[in-house]
Amino acid sequence: MSKPIVAIVGRPNVGKSTLFNALAGENISIVKDTPGVTRDRIYADVEWLNHTFTLIDTGGIEPDSNDIILSQMREQAQIAIDTADVILFMVDVKQGLVDSDSKVADMLRRSHKPVVLTVNKVDHHEKFLADVYEFYNLGIGDPFPISSVNKQGLGDLLDQVISLFPESVTEEEEDDRPKIAVVGKPNVGKSSIINKLLGENRVIVSNIAGTTRDAIDTEVQWDGKEYVFIDTAGLRRKNKIKEELERYSIIRTVTAVERADVVVVVIDATEGVTEQDAKIAGIAHDRGKGILVVVNKWDAIEKDDKTIYKYTNKVKEVLSFMPYAEIMFVSAETGQRLPKLFEKIDMIIENQTMRIATGVLNEIMSEAIALQQPPSDKGKRLKLYYITQVAVKPPTFVIFVNDKKLMHFSYTRYLENKIRDTFGFKGTSLKFIIRERKDNE
Missing domain, CATH: 3.40.50.300 (P-loop containing nucleotide triphosphate hydrolases)
Incomplete structure (x- = not known):
């Protein structure tokens, strides 16, 4: 919601x-x-x-x-x-x-x-x-x-x-089509991608009831399924100083990301991945959305056999706070690899809404604890009692421990990696809530 x-x-x-x-x-x-x-x-x-x-x-x-x-x-x-x-x-x-x-x-x-x-x-x-x-x-x-x-x-x-x-939030709730926000700096090709997916040079403006935002909602059908794309283009503010434009684009991004299930972060291949790209991606990461990084204008890059590998590493480095993000290379100009976009989006939504049985989670956790002892501090060792999944979009887990202060961020990350090793969860962040439970409870 x-x-x-x-x-x-x-x-x-x-x-x-x-x-x-x-x-x-x-x-x-x-x-x-x-x-x-x-x-x-x-x-x-x-x-x-x-x-x-x-x-x-x-x-x-x-x-x-x-x-x-x-x-x-x-x-x-x-x-x-x-x-x-x-x-x-x-x-x-x-x-x-x-x-x-x-x-x-x-x-x-x-x-x-x-x-x-x-x-x-x-x-x-x-x-x-x-x-x-x-x-x-x-x-x-x-x-x-x-x-x-x-x-x-x-x-x-x-x-x-x-x-x-607004009451209209409920109207949006009933619309269960996947919502995809296309975000990125001005001029990276956000609208061109949507136009190409529509197969014609037009952005269908179908103002779906209950959307008070001015981001344009476009219905795209692919393979018998309907998707709603939220476009944050329209950032053509003339003679604006850079800081203001940046602030405005961040506000626009927040409002679009808020409504989306999956956020497509478009990066310009000819410019390379920048600090501003990281800011925009960070908004989607903070909000626990599914994330697909799309490197556009790939046709304009001179390539050898190592180009994609080098480029992927560079993107991962700048967006190091979201190692789970999916990355793909496309060209809105030629349409190269664009159809794959929907496969990725479907996969990410599946991962965003995946639920894992409590028994399985606790097996993974016990195994992880056996492989790597939980940290201790001043002779007191962290005990992990139980893990369970409480929500989806993003998948959210509660871990019951004896002392929250001992649950170090790096150990949570270690458990996250173990869960990902088994289930992948590509393209979505995972959220962990740590709760204390005393031994005698």
């Missing part, structure tokens, strides 16, 4: 990042020391009353002059309107109502997207009450007074946010 997307929009210094950090807490979805995974926190998963949503910070504005602030706020509002289910529009009670707030409010109102008007820096309710009421003039609903710094009023704000989530 795809998580709803909530975006924060507002002028400089109204406290957007403070709110982002307060809501995201330490629970940031970005893996700290993973090479190649973005460290600038643009998005994070937030949980509130059994709802999980993805919070997006639409970006910092460099205050230059009022005109620039307004144009950049409009740009942010547009990103939010394009991608979010709910928009948090943030204003500052101490600065009061400013002209650019009204102009952006007009834009948000016309978009008919749900907006929650968030009045920040209200650290004393009584003192600021009259000032909060002033924001009713924006005409976008009730102002919610909060203080991001003191974390006051966040509960009411979040209650309001989750009450606005």
Whole structure:
């Protein structure tokens, strides 16, 4: 099920990042020391009353002059309107109502997207009450007074946010066709691949009910099966500075990946695999999606008998945090190897939804323990009691141990490799949850 997307929009210094950090807490979805995974926190998963949503910070504005602030706020509002289910529009009670707030409010109102008007820096309710009421003039609903710094009023704000989530999630649930997000840097050939698969130069825009995103959904039929491709192309923003474009493409990628079962990460063979490719792939990895790395424009590469081998190694090196990813070399131009795409996608979906019997898992675990003793610390040895699979997409396992602190990351990785040796699980990450169980339970 795809998580709803909530975006924060507002002028400089109204406290957007403070709110982002307060809501995201330490629970940031970005893996700290993973090479190649973005460290600038643009998005994070937030949980509130059994709802999980993805919070997006639409970006910092460099205050230059009022005109620039307004144009950049409009740009942010547009990103939010394009991608979010709910928009948090943030204003500052101490600065009061400013002209650019009204102009952006007009834009948000016309978009008919749900907006929650968030009045920040209200650290004393009584003192600021009259000032909060002033924001009713924006005409976008009730102002919610909060203080991001003191974390006051966040509960009411979040209650309001989750009450606005779309019902349409259930419609998407019933659509059980495989959903494939095609992601990658601009100009790597994402649309060309989809067009080639359609066999004609057109992207069929069939807006499936319940998709509020502006990623284009395309139905592709192959071998009697239907697939829905989510295309994040359309990133043709002219004269944008590189950082902004990058931020925008990451936000677009997060929203597309969220809805997908399998993510096809397209890399340009002529450019080689880059840091930006790793950032984009990292989003899909963080989200536990099936991953297929497609190296496009392979026809444009001079080859000898070692080219594919060298190239594969290079890709594996830059994307070392996801050794399970499947890699294939194609050309959208000539159609070379594109039909194989569906075989790979089917295989990855099968692996994403594979369930393994508890008995078999515990046999693998016992064997692994016999081959390599679990680590110990200050004379206390890790004991593993039991392993069971609790979920699919991605396959998720719970391991019961005597002491979580002793369960070192490298030992979890060792067990993962043993499970993969038996079942492959190509193209999907595996998730492990470690739980403690005392000996006497």
